[in-house]
Amino acid sequence: MSRTAEAFHNKKAFIPFITCGDPNLETTGKIVREMEKSGADLIELGIPFSDPTAEGPVIQGANIRALAGGVTTEKIFAFVRELRQDVKIPLVFMTYANVVYSYGTEKFAASCAEVGIDGLILPDVPFEEKEEFAGVCSQYGLDFISLIAPTSRDRIAMIAKEAKGFLYVVSSLGVTGMRSEITTDIGSIIQLIKENTDLPCAVGFGISTPRQAAEMAQWADGVIVGSAIVKLAGQYGKEAAGPVGEYVKSMKDAIR
Amino acid sequence: MAGSRGRFGMHGGQYIPETLMNAVIELERAYDHYKKDREFQEELKNLLEDYGGRPSRLYYAKKMTEDLGGAKVYLKREDLNHTGAHKINNVLGQALLAKKMGKTRLIAETGAGQHGVAAATAAALMGMECVVYMGEEDTRRQALNVYKMRLLGARVVPVKTGTATLKDAVSEAMREWTSRMDDTHYCLGSVMGPHPFPTIVRDFQAVISKEIKEQMLEKEGRLPDAVIACVGGGSNAIGSFYHFIQNKEVRLIGCEAAGRGIGTLETAATINTGRPGIFHGMKSYFCQDQFGQIAPVYSISAGLDYPGVGPEHAWLHDIGRAEYVPITDDEAVDAFEYLSRTEGIIPAIESSHAVAWAMKEVPKMRKDQIAVITISGRGDKDCAAIARYRGEDIKDE
Numbered sequence: 001m002s003r004t005a006e007a008f009h010n011k012k013a014f015i016p017f018i019t020c021g022d023p024n025l026e027t028t029g030k031i032v033r034e035m036e037k038s039g040a041d042l043i044e045l046g047i048p049f050s051d052p053t054a055e056g057p058v059i060q061g062a063n064i065r066a067l068a069g070g071v072t073t074e075k076i077f078a079f080v081r082e083l084r085q086d087v088k089i090p091l092v093f094m095t096y097a098n099v100v101y102s103y104g105t106e107k108f109a110a111s112c113a114e115v116g117i118d119g120l121i122l123p124d125v126p127f128e129e130k131e132e133f134a135g136v137c138s139q140y141g142l143d144f145i146s147l148i149a150p151t152s153r154d155r156i157a158m159i160a161k162e163a164k165g166f167l168y169v170v171s172s173l174g175v176t177g178m179r180s181e182i183t184t185d186i187g188s189i190i191q192l193i194k195e196n197t198d199l200p201c202a203v204g205f206g207i208s209t210p211r212q213a214a215e216m217a218q219w220a221d222g223v224i225v226g227s228a229i230v231k232l233a234g235q236y237g238k239e240a241a242g243p244v245g246e247y248v249k250s251m252k253d254a255i256r
Numbered sequence: 257m258a259g260s261r262g263r264f265g266m267h268g269g270q271y272i273p274e275t276l277m278n279a280v281i282e283l284e285r286a287y288d289h290y291k292k293d294r295e296f297q298e299e300l301k302n303l304l305e306d307y308g309g310r311p312s313r314l315y316y317a318k319k320m321t322e323d324l325g326g327a328k329v330y331l332k333r334e335d336l337n338h339t340g341a342h343k344i345n346n347v348l349g350q351a352l353l354a355k356k357m358g359k360t361r362l363i364a365e366t367g368a369g370q371h372g373v374a375a376a377t378a379a380a381l382m383g384m385e386c387v388v389y390m391g392e393e394d395t396r397r398q399a400l401n402v403y404k405m406r407l408l409g410a411r412v413v414p415v416k417t418g419t420a421t422l423k424d425a426v427s428e429a430m431r432e433w434t435s436r437m438d439d440t441h442y443c444l445g446s447v448m449g450p451h452p453f454p455t456i457v458r459d460f461q462a463v464i465s466k467e468i469k470e471q472m473l474e475k476e477g478r479l480p481d482a483v484i485a486c487v488g489g490g491s492n493a494i495g496s497f498y499h500f501i502q503n504k505e506v507r508l509i510g511c512e513a514a515g516r517g518i519g520t521l522e523t524a525a526t527i528n529t530g531r532p533g534i535f536h537g538m539k540s541y542f543c544q545d546q547f548g549q550i551a552p553v554y555s556i557s558a559g560l561d562y563p564g565v566g567p568e569h570a571w572l573h574d575i576g577r578a579e580y581v582p583i584t585d586d587e588a589v590d591a592f593e594y595l596s597r598t599e600g601i602i603p604a605i606e607s608s609h610a611v612a613w614a615m616k617e618v619p620k621m622r623k624d625q626i627a628v629i630t631i632s633g634r635g636d637k638d639c640a641a642i643a644r645y646r647g648e649d650i651k652d653e
Contacts, residue, residue: 050549051418051535053427054273054434060417073547097271097534102548124271124534128261149275151437159274170275174435 003090003118004042004143004165008200013041013222014213014252015202016229016244017094019062020045021071025079027238034245036089039252044121044224047076047095054123056177058227061234073103077111084116092119092145092165097133105133109140119143119165127159138164148193149173150184160196167193169220171205177227179206187219210254217255225251262451265574267567270450272430272537279437284452286357291459296356303348307381308338310345310463314471314628320598327481327621329614332468332630334492335603341633342461342492343374343445349460351378354441361385361440365429367394367422367488368559368606369401370633371445376410378443386410389429391421394558400637419552422488422562426536446489447566450537454567461495468628469499476626482507485630486609487580488524488560490569492632497578507579510569511609513555514582524553526565527573527580535563540570556585556645559606559633587612589645592635604633605642 007013016035020028028045035043048066052059080091093112100108100122112120119142125133127146134144143165148156150173160167169189171182190201203216204224213223232247233240261284262268270280290296304310313333321329334342351362362379364386366372372388379386388405392414395402405412418424426449433442447454447461465483472480483500485493487510500506512525523529526541533542535550543551543563555561572578588605591612596602603611610629618627635642643650 051423051427053430053536056431067549098542098544098548098550100548101532101534101539102544102546123273124537126270126272126274126277128270128277147274149273149277151275151278153278155274155277170273173275173437175431 002143002165004092005200007042007090008166008221011041012217012255013200013202014039014248014255015042015044015222015224016040016248017044017046017224017226018233019048019059019066019230020076020079021048021066021069022062022230022233023065023069023237025071025075027240029079029083030241031233031244032083032087034241035248036087038245038248040089040248041222042090042092044092044094044226045080047073047093047099049096049099052096054175056175056227058231058234059176062230065234073099077115080117081115090118091116092121093117094121097122097124100133105136109136109142112142113140117142119145121145121168123147127155134164148189150189156189156192157196160193163197163199166200166202166222167197168224169193169201169203171203171207171216176205178208182206182212186216190219210250213251214254223251223255262455264568264571267538267540267570268451268454269539270537271534271539272450273434275434276437279433280450280452282357286353287452287456290353290356296352300349300352303352304345304463308344308348309336311467312336314468314475316475317599320595323598324615324618326619326623327625327627329618330472330480330626330628331601332464332496332628334464335601335607335631335634339370339374339377340636341370341374341604342464342495343371344377345463345495346445346457346460346491347371347374347378347443350441350443350456351382351384354443355382355384357441359439359441362443363387363389363429363432363440364443364445365389365422365425366445367425367561368557368604368637369394369398369405370559372410372412373401373404373408375443376405376408379410380408387432388412389415389425389432391419391425392416393420394422397558397641398637422558423550430536446491447494447568448489448536448538448564454538457491458494458498458568461491462498464492464495464630465497465499468496472628479503479506480628481621481625482509482627483630484509484511484610484613484627486511486560486606486632487565487569488513488562488606489564490566492630494566494568496630497572501577508572508577509613510578510580511583511613512580513557513560513609514584515554515556517584518582521551522554524555524561524563525582526563527569528582530563538567540567541565556588556641557605557609559604560609581613583609583612589642591615592638592642601631602635603631604635605638607632608635
């Protein structure tokens, strides 16, 4: 079992997301450590991109703040190396294809493995384009995470069969961001996935409250939360670690 | 790269969220069906002719030819199309296709507003709802087109993110499409984005080179020596080049917007200053920094103010079939004024980039040679901005 899949072992996993460098890496470091202490099972670290086409306004804002603060892919690798001195839970990068491609896909994967990253999520790389990234990732022992959307339908089997680590189930149409309700029939999507793979399924997009998390955890093996946390980071700036930690604890408690 | 579709050499592909995959697959299937459907083609032909005003004229620019003293200059008058630009060729095709697919709503991005106006026009004609995403900066530069879109019944959404220009309008239209695709077709305006858009838009614009070829054979009994067009995403250029790609003796010249110069950061000359990347659904050349952050590009021309270029152009560049040359704001504005004075034709500031290349290079060509410049659109929309560029403030913009 890969390290990312292990995060789901015998429990429902809570997976928070944070944009690296919003507003600086020192703050991100404090937030990540607080997340781990508060019960996070795996953390998604966002490498900011200038034009994040899958993100709603909240995470777009974090990307802008982080880039304005001067963060770069290089600095984030150094940051993760430092995190790994004490942070033990699995870490995956969430970014856009161009950040990886422009760095050099192989060099990027090698650096990930070297600093202790366990997987990679690229929301603008669907099944049809994954080989140029997934191939290199598996060479360096990284899980290239596949996404399944409410519109995937007859594509689910094909995607699930080649998936690695866990399946990222997108809860709703549209971009990332908090939603008052999730109307997609997540249960039947997850059932279809499970017919094709033994890998765990984590649901993300739009989840912000403990009630929503508990509801998703009825069917899913894990719950991913991004915008609600990034919103706290935006609101509290350099003092965000405390409030984010409390929030993560409340979400983890809701799915225990 | 098993399964990867829509490649032009290494460029192209479908780099989009999983949520959109079935929508582009559905679009590809529908297009493959209707492009062979005689009834669809007949309907489109009638629309292009009776509504769009095709074929557009190939005009011998006698005064310009005499003044430049080199090759014979012909102008392909896409500016005379309904809505004043080549954009209508693509939009009528896509709107008709969307209608056949049962879609009731069109969304579109626009830079200069020409594609937005064309999309709003087609939506009005076909009884469809239309929402146009336009960078807030561009809504200021092209206020007249914003009014036209509203007049035609479309809703214009000013996009405030990023540089608030064309790239951000594309991002926002893609985001909107991700949230609503059952009844909505994304009517992309250029030969860019994920497959099948670069192919669909190229096919609908290829009518330009098909006509140039026929008209040139009729007027001169031979093919031209050079075809010149401006390139942002590159739809009028690919349309002008397409039927000449196999005719190796015809030089194909794409004029990129150099803004304040390719030595500065204020440029949008993608092939001249960019490098390979992945953005807006495609692999191609992009202006970007060393970590792959997309550059905030600049050009006086809102329609060319884009950090990427269509994947087929990237490929034509790679194989050396087409030449991509940078033209600065200053050169384009000079050409805008030159064509107005010399031929009584006010070209769009986008098309003026192609005219500018001709002003520099046609004098070096032989008198028995022929150059065709595609005038992709008319320049009325640019008059206020060019007046401002020259330090003159005209109120009625």
